[in-house]
Amino acid sequence: MPLSSKHLLGMHGVPAEDLNMILDTATTFREVLERPIKKVPTLKGKTIVNLFFENSTRTRISFELAQKRLSADTINFSTSTSSTKKGETFKDTVKNIEAMKVDMIVVRHESAGVPSYLTKISDANIINAGDGRHEHPTQALLDIYSIREKLGKIAGLKVCIVGDIAHSRVALSNIYALKTLGAEVSVCGPATMIPFGMEKLGVKIIHNIDQAIAENDVLNVLRIQLERKAGTTIPSLREYHNYFGVTAERLEKNNKDILILHPGPINRGVELSSEVADGPYQIILDQVTNGVAVRMSVLYLLGTMN
Amino acid sequence: MKIILKDIRLLNPEQDLDKTADLLIEDGVISKIGNLEAADLNNAEVFEYENTVVVPGLFDMHVHLREPGREDEETIKSGSNAAAAGGFTSIACMPNTKPAIDSAEFVNSIIMKSANHLVEVLPVAAITPAREGDGLAPIAELVEAGAIAFSDDEKAVKNASVLRAALEYTNMYGKTVIEHCEDSDLSEGVMNESLVSTMLGLPSKPTISEEIVVMRDIALAEYTGGKLHIAHVSSKRSVELVREAKARGVNITAEVTPHHFSLTDEAVKTFDTNYRVNPPLRGKEDVEAILEGLKDGTIDCIASDHSPRAIEEKDVEFIYAADGMVGLETSLGLALSELVHKSVLDLAKLTELMAINPRKVLGLPVPKIEVGAKAELTVLDPDAVWTVDVKKFKSKSKNSPFDKKLLTGKSVAVINRGKMFTEDGFKDI
Ligand SMILES: [Zn+2]
Numbered sequence: 001m002p003l004s005s006k007h008l009l010g011m012h013g014v015p016a017e018d019l020n021m022i023l024d025t026a027t028t029f030r031e032v033l034e035r036p037i038k039k040v041p042t043l044k045g046k047t048i049v050n051l052f053f054e055n056s057t058r059t060r061i062s063f064e065l066a067q068k069r070l071s072a073d074t075i076n077f078s079t080s081t082s083s084t085k086k087g088e089t090f091k092d093t094v095k096n097i098e099a100m101k102v103d104m105i106v107v108r109h110e111s112a113g114v115p116s117y118l119t120k121i122s123d124a125n126i127i128n129a130g131d132g133r134h135e136h137p138t139q140a141l142l143d144i145y146s147i148r149e150k151l152g153k154i155a156g157l158k159v160c161i162v163g164d165i166a167h168s169r170v171a172l173s174n175i176y177a178l179k180t181l182g183a184e185v186s187v188c189g190p191a192t193m194i195p196f197g198m199e200k201l202g203v204k205i206i207h208n209i210d211q212a213i214a215e216n217d218v219l220n221v222l223r224i225q226l227e228r229k230a231g232t233t234i235p236s237l238r239e240y241h242n243y244f245g246v247t248a249e250r251l252e253k254n255n256k257d258i259l260i261l262h263p264g265p266i267n268r269g270v271e272l273s274s275e276v277a278d279g280p281y282q283i284i285l286d287q288v289t290n291g292v293a294v295r296m297s298v299l300y301l302l303g304t305m306n
Numbered sequence: 307m308k309i310i311l312k313d314i315r316l317l318n319p320e321q322d323l324d325k326t327a328d329l330l331i332e333d334g335v336i337s338k339i340g341n342l343e344a345a346d347l348n349n350a351e352v353f354e355y356e357n358t359v360v361v362p363g364l365f366d367m368h369v370h371l372r373e374p375g376r377e378d379e380e381t382i383k384s385g386s387n388a389a390a391a392g393g394f395t396s397i398a399c400m401p402n403t404k405p406a407i408d409s410a411e412f413v414n415s416i417i418m419k420s421a422n423h424l425v426e427v428l429p430v431a432a433i434t435p436a437r438e439g440d441g442l443a444p445i446a447e448l449v450e451a452g453a454i455a456f457s458d459d460e461k462a463v464k465n466a467s468v469l470r471a472a473l474e475y476t477n478m479y480g481k482t483v484i485e486h487c488e489d490s491d492l493s494e495g496v497m498n499e500s501l502v503s504t505m506l507g508l509p510s511k512p513t514i515s516e517e518i519v520v521m522r523d524i525a526l527a528e529y530t531g532g533k534l535h536i537a538h539v540s541s542k543r544s545v546e547l548v549r550e551a552k553a554r555g556v557n558i559t560a561e562v563t564p565h566h567f568s569l570t571d572e573a574v575k576t577f578d579t580n581y582r583v584n585p586p587l588r589g590k591e592d593v594e595a596i597l598e599g600l601k602d603g604t605i606d607c608i609a610s611d612h613s614p615r616a617i618e619e620k621d622v623e624f625i626y627a628a629d630g631m632v633g634l635e636t637s638l639g640l641a642l643s644e645l646v647h648k649s650v651l652d653l654a655k656l657t658e659l660m661a662i663n664p665r666k667v668l669g670l671p672v673p674k675i676e677v678g679a680k681a682e683l684t685v686l687d688p689d690a691v692w693t694v695d696v697k698k699f700k701s702k703s704k705n706s707p708f709d710k711k712l713l714t715g716k717s718v719a720v721i722n723r724g725k726m727f728t729e730d731g732f733k734d735i
Contacts, residue, residue: 012505089618089621089622090622090623091621091622109623110625111623111624111625111626112506112507112508112577112624112625113506113508113577113623113624114623114624116576116577117577117623117624131507132507132508132625133507133508133509134506134507134508135507169507172504172505172507195503195504196499196500196501196503196504196510196512197500197501197504198504200501201501201504201505
C-alpha cells in the first residue's frame, strides 16, 4: 500500500494508516543505521534537492544524511529569503532547479504555505521541512517515533507541548499527528504564546508548568526564540524560566516517570535547565538519531511511489 | 446622435421611478421617455435589450488606480476602461499612488487625463502630506482643484489630533474623510486572526485592530461633527459600531466590498495569494453581520477597493505577497449574484448601494432618469449568466480570486458624457 499523497506537506489530514506506515518503515531503517555499512541502494538514481530558504543546519544535515544513506543524489541549495526578495523570485529559483530534472524537493521556508505553493509550480515530490509557523511534519514524525520507541504506544498517552506554541511549526504538526494516533494532547505556555482558537483543535490549554508535568506522560519542550522581542510576548527569559522552565526540582517534586523531548537546539537555562537537558528523563539525542531513520522512511515511501 | 433604448425597465428609487418605457437619448441628454413616435425613430440607433433595467450610472467610490507610480499595474485609462466594463460611469480614485495625490497639481492632472473618457474619475486626495500622518495636506486648495473627499487609505491617520483637525477642516467644505480603519500595531499579519490562521500558521490581523480605530474615529466624528466614512468594513463588531453611531445621530457612513460579503477566511486555506487582501477576509459571522448591515441600511455603499497588482507581487510566497484584488469588473456580478439572487436585497436597494448612496456620501448629485437630464446610466441584465475570465479584463492586472467563477447578472451598457460602452466597445452617441 502506498501513501495516500505524493507529497508530505504537513500532518493535518494525514490518515493513521499513513502515519503508521511511515513509523513502521522507519523502524527498518533504524536498524540499518546500526549496521557497520549504513547504506542501502533504494533511491539510487533519484535526485533530491534540499531547498533551504531559512538557515537550519540540523534539519538539513538530517535530511542530507538520510538521502545519502538511501544512495540518492543530493543537492543543497541554501539561501536567505532576504537575498531572494531582492533578486530572483522564489518561483524562478524553483523553475531553474527543476529544469535540472529533480525528483524530490525538501523545502524549508519562513513563509507558511510554501510547500503547497511548490506543488503548483513543480512536478517533484515535495517534502515540507518547516514552513513558517505552519508545519514541520518530519519533526512530528520523529518525535512520535521516539515516544513510541520508549513507551511502546501513542494511543492513550498524555502529551503536552510546552513553550511558544503560537510561533511554532513543530506544535501544530505534533498536535495533528498525535491526535490522529489517539493521544491526548495539551499545550502549556504563557497566554501570549498560545494562538487564537487553539482549544477548538481539541487541545487542552495549561498555563502552569507544574500542572503540565503532573498531568502528562510526555513533555515536548519547544525552543524559546531568544531573538523574540522582549516585552511583546513575555517580560523576560528569566521570568519565562522561573515560571515555565522545566527544571530538575520540578520533575523531582512530581515523583513519577515522564519523558522529555526537545526538538533542539536547546536554550539551557531557559526552557530546560541543564540538569534536565542532561538528565535521565530526556531522549534528545535519540530524537536526533531517529530523525534520520524517519526521514529515510519518508523519502523512501515517497520516492518509490511510482 | 440619437439612441433609443426600447421597452426597457427604468429604475431609480431616488425618484420613486420604476416603470417600463422607451428611452430616447439625444446628444447625451435624455430627450423623451414613453411611447416614441415615428419621428423619434428617424436616424436613431435602437437598442433592444431583453429583460434589462436602466439605473443611474453606477459609482464605485473606492478604486486604486496606479498612476502615477505603477502604470504597469493600472493607468487612469485602463482603470476607466475596466470601470466601464464593470458597469460604472464614475469612480473615485484613492490617493495612495507614488507619489501620493496630495497637491492641487496631481488632482488637476487626474481630472484632465480622464476628461475625455466616458468614466468620470474623481480624485480622493490625501489627508496628510505624502500620507505620512503628520499634519494636514492643503485641503482647501485640494477641494478647489476638485478633490471630492480625503483619505490616507491603506492606513488610518494614526495621530488622533491630526484626524480631529481633518474632520473639522474638511467639514468647512462639506467634504468627507474616508478612513481605512486599522491599528497597525495590532495588525502585523497577512490574514484574519481565527482558527484558520492558527491552523495555517500565518501571522494574523485580529478584527479588533479594525474595530478599535472605528471606535476612535466615531468618537472624533461625534465630537467634531465632521463627516466620516468608514472604508471597507469587514467585521461584525464594526457593523454594530456603525449602526450604534448612526442611531445616536453621528455623521457617519460606511461601505463594504463584494469580497467581504462573498468570501470568508476559509478561502485562504488554498494559500492562493489572490485571497490576500486588506482588511483580510473574515469569518462567517462577520459576513452574516455585513449582509444584515446591507439590508438594514447600516452599510451605505458597496465599493470594490479595486487594487491592481502585478504578477510578480502575487505569484510569490504568501507572506511576501501584496494585498489586494481587482474588483471593478466583478463587483456588480458579485453583488447581483450574492445579494439580489440570494434574496438578501432587491434591485432597487442595490441601486441605492451602488449608484445613489456613494454620491450622497460624497455630496454629489445623483443622475436622474428624466427628460432634460444628462444621460448617466447603466443598463443591467440582472439574469445574464457569465463566467469570470481574468484574461478578458480591461484592467491591466488580473489578480482576482473569482477567475472562472460563474456569476449571474452584469452590465450590458453604460452611458455617460455623450458616450456609450457596450460589448462592442466605446462610441460617441
Ligand atoms: Zn483601504
